[in-house]
Amino acid sequence: MDAMTGWWDDYFWASITVAEVFVCSLFFMVIFGLLGASAKLSSNAVARSLANTYTVFFRGTPEILVVLLMYFGSAVTLTAIAQLFDSSIRFVDIPPFWAGTIAIALVVGSYATETFRGAFSGVNPGSIEAARALGMSNTQTLFYVRIPEMWRLALPPFGNHMLSLIKDTALISIIGLNEMLFVAKQATSTTGKPFTMYIVVGVIYLGFSTIITLATMLLERFANRHVRRAP
Amino acid sequence: MSVGIIMDAILRMLHGIGITFGLLGLSLAIGSIIAVLLLLMRISGRWWLSWPAQLYFYIFRGTPILVQIFIIYYGLPQFDWIRDSMFWSVLRDPFGCAIVALSLNVGAYVSEIFRGGVLSVDKGLLEAGAALGISTPQRFIYITAPLAIRISLPAYGNEIISLLKSTALASTITLADMTGIARTIVAETFAPYQIFISLALIYVTFTWIIQRTIRWTEGYLGRFTIR
Structure with a gap:
């Protein structure tokens, strides 16, 4: 572990970056998932087929390919646009942080779409009828009946989606984000101790996953606090 | 960028199909063997066997x-003793390394899938087997395994699809699988949309074929089931 001297702070800041990517992509993942689910459940055929294309494409494509496509694709487009105004510009890109965040959020969002769709259709129709009978509006039904009931069903797979997200953050190092794998690579070239450097990355990721797993367990307990258990 | 160039690129990328499917097939086979061993450790009922299996799953699922x-x-x-060992011929080669990493992963996930299948087998059937005097290993092979395989097949199919997607990661350690070739072409032509989207569609097609095959197999294995 002597080789680690002087690198701890780099790993610390890199893991902060990973946490930032995770939080931002979690936010977008939920949005994409909810949009996809509502499109899939809507009566509009165009929305349904768009959502189907979305899930089929992103669930069948390797994550690394989506990350590369997002980063290099946006770079080509932005460079072309920039050159319209100033032909001396050689290369414009969106920051790897955002390209990567959006890319992994899109991928995991396609899985979340299916989860949310399943959870919304798993809500007991009786509860919704009861809400109608009590004169609740559609919005009220959504927030007081549908969502509290659906998230109980959605939480266990949602925990897995969060695990996928944290693990996919590792992919963003290939488009040059200064995160843990990137630090490990630099550290290896100075210290010549690749195993030590990459194992530390693995251990930090294991820590993140453990926190997420525990948080999901607590959330599940909280969501199910009203549910009566079999005696 | 014309259609002709895209077609050329697709043909070039399809040259990587051998490596992609080599990775998929080999690591699926080795991984499934690891999975069965881990499963047996898990359901053995001995803590010194089941704890290591659980730890293994925890580590591979969490990284x-x-x-x-x-x-x-x-x-x-980094370790000299690895470079001197007999495993060096495998670990020196990026293909070998990718196989090792993917197999260990598949082993972890598939053992969990199989465990779900084994646990869902009706206890009454095993009791009936015991009443007929069938030994424990035979009960596992003739009663538990056939039912568990059928039950875990859909999840196993999803695992094959994630494995196919994971093989693309091998391009990061210089392997020329389909993704690796695509990255080379993009570096040459700088046409990321055309190349990466065509490749994505190739992967989607393979995913679809795997899904169909699994669904067909499910129907075939379930042909005696009364609906």
């Missing part, structure tokens, strides 16, 4: 495959 690949490919050569 990115990319990190595992890097630990194996870049990390292990």
Whole structure:
């Protein structure tokens, strides 16, 4: 572990970056998932087929390919646009942080779409009828009946989606984000101790996953606090 | 960029199909063997067998495959005793490293899938088997396994699809699988949309074929089931 001297702070800041990517992509993942689910459940055929294309494409494509496509694709487009105004510009890109965040959020969002769709259709129709009978509006039904009931069903797979997200953050190092794998690579070239450097990355990721797993367990307990258990 | 160039690129990328499917097939086979061993450890009822299996699952589920690949490919050569060992011929080669990493991963996930299948087998059937005087290993082979395989097949199919997607990570350790070739072409032509989207569609097609095959197999295995 002597080789680690002087690198701890780099790993610390890199893991902060990973946490930032995770939080931002979690936010977008939920949005994409909810949009996809509502499109899939809507009566509009165009929305349904768009959502189907979305899930089929992103669930069948390797994550690394989506990350590369997002980063290099946006770079080509932005460079072309920039050159319209100033032909001396050689290369414009969106920051790897955002390209990567959006890319992994899109991928995991396609899985979340299916989860949310399943959870919304798993809500007991009786509860919704009861809400109608009590004169609740559609919005009220959504927030007081549908969502509290659906998230109980959605939480266990949602925990897995969060695990996928944290693990996919590792992919963003290939488009040059200064995160843990990137630090490990630099550290290896100075210290010549690749195993030590990459194992530390693995251990930090294991820590993140453990926190997420525990948080999901607590959330599940909280969501199910009203549910009566079999005696 | 014309259609002709895209067609050329697709043909070039399809040259990587051998490596992609070599990775998929080999690591699926080795991984499934690891999975069965882990499963037997898990359901053995002996803590000194089931705890290591659980720890294994915890470690492999909690770390990115990319990190595992890097630990194996870049990390292990740090030790002289690995370079002197008989495993060096496998670990020296990026293909071998990718196989090792992917197999270990598949082993972890598939053992969990199989465990779900085994646990869902009706206890009454096993009791009936015991009443007929069938030994424990035979009960496992003739009663539990056929039912558990059928039950875990859909999840197993999803695992094959994630494995197909994971093989693309091998391009990060210089392997020329389909993704690796695509990255080379993009570096040459700088046409990311055309190349990467065509490749994505190729992967989607393979995913679809795997899904169909699994669904057909499910129907075939379930042909005696009364609906």
